[in-house]
Amino acid sequence: MERDETSPRATRWAVLFDWDGVLVDSSRQHEESWHRLAREEGLPLFPGFFLQTFGMKNEWIIPQILHWTKDPEEITRLSLRKEVHFREIVAETGLTLCPGAWEWGQWLAGRAVPTAIASSSQRANIDLALEKLALRPFFPTIVAAEDVSRGKPDPEVFLAAADRLGVPPHRCVVFEDAPAGVEAGKRAGMKVVALTTTRAPEALREADRIIADLGASTPSEIERWLFP
Ligand SMILES: [Mg+2]
Numbered sequence: 447m448e449r450d451e452t453s454p455r456a457t458r459w460a461v462l463f464d465w466d467g468v469l470v471d472s473s474r475q476h477e478e479s480w481h482r483l484a485r486e487e488g489l490p491l492f493p494g495f496f497l498q499t500f501g502m503k504n505e506w507i508i509p510q511i512l513h514w515t516k517d518p519e520e521i522t523r524l525s526l527r528k529e530v531h532f533r534e535i536v537a538e539t540g541l542t543l544c545p546g547a548w549e550w551g552q553w554l555a556g557r558a559v560p561t562a563i564a565s566s567s568q569r570a571n572i573d574l575a576l577e578k579l580a581l582r583p584f585f586p587t588i589v590a591a592e593d594v595s596r597g598k599p600d601p602e603v604f605l606a607a608a609d610r611l612g613v614p615p616h617r618c619v620v621f622e623d624a625p626a627g628v629e630a631g632k633r634a635g636m637k638v639v640a641l642t643t644t645r646a647p648e649a650l651r652e653a654d655r656i657i658a659d660l661g662a663s664t665p666s667e668i669e670r671w672l673f674p
Contacts, residue, residue, distance in 0.1 A: 458669075460560040463620075469581075532571060541579070544643055561587065562607040564620070598627045599627070618637070620634070639668065
């Protein structure tokens with residue numbers, strides 16, 4: 447009997463994409479949303495805070511890195527407010543795809559390779575951009591900030607995504623731009639490709655492979671690398 451190459455069961459691998467800095471070029475908007483929130487609340491930010499925090503959940507950033515408050519209700523309020531600012535900025539300035547994101551989505555969807563977004567961002571941010579950028583059909587599976595209790599570098603978000611796709615961790619490849627995300631992918635027992643879209647390569651050394659962005663490689667090339 448001929449093997450059905452279009453069936454998800456026929457796939458050998460799954461692809462888990464971080465969202466910000468991997469599929470969408472959103473760092474400028476996220477940084478500005480922290481500044482707007484800090485101004486509005488009269489709270490301090492320190493130089494370099496953004497690259498230290500980008501890729502982590504707000505619920506970790508606010509108490510542990512910015513040291514704004516440890517009150518859970520206040521953390522939730524500030525976190526939600528920050529994302530309101532983010533979506534306002536996106537409405538004002540738009541959002542662009544990272545190089546290669548469209549081509550990867552199209553290729554993987556066309557071959558029914560199981561694919562998920564696994565992000566520290568809130569689901570509303572991702573939904574908004576998927577609609578605006580007409581990417582929804584490529585990425586039906588999303589694990590967002592609300593879906594996990596422990597943010598990156600904990601592996602929970604990637605393990606949850608693999609579980610939803612029904613693919614074992616060792617057959618998953620993670621694409622990440624943040625050191626915390628690279629660590630999360632490795633701790634999940636997955637192959638990790640780091641993209642230098644927002645960080646220098648030195649910060650991403652734990653990855654199995656480092657490339658400039660998704661446009662710098664093709665799915666066929668990554669598949670051959672995974673299964674030589
Ligand atoms: Mg990221």
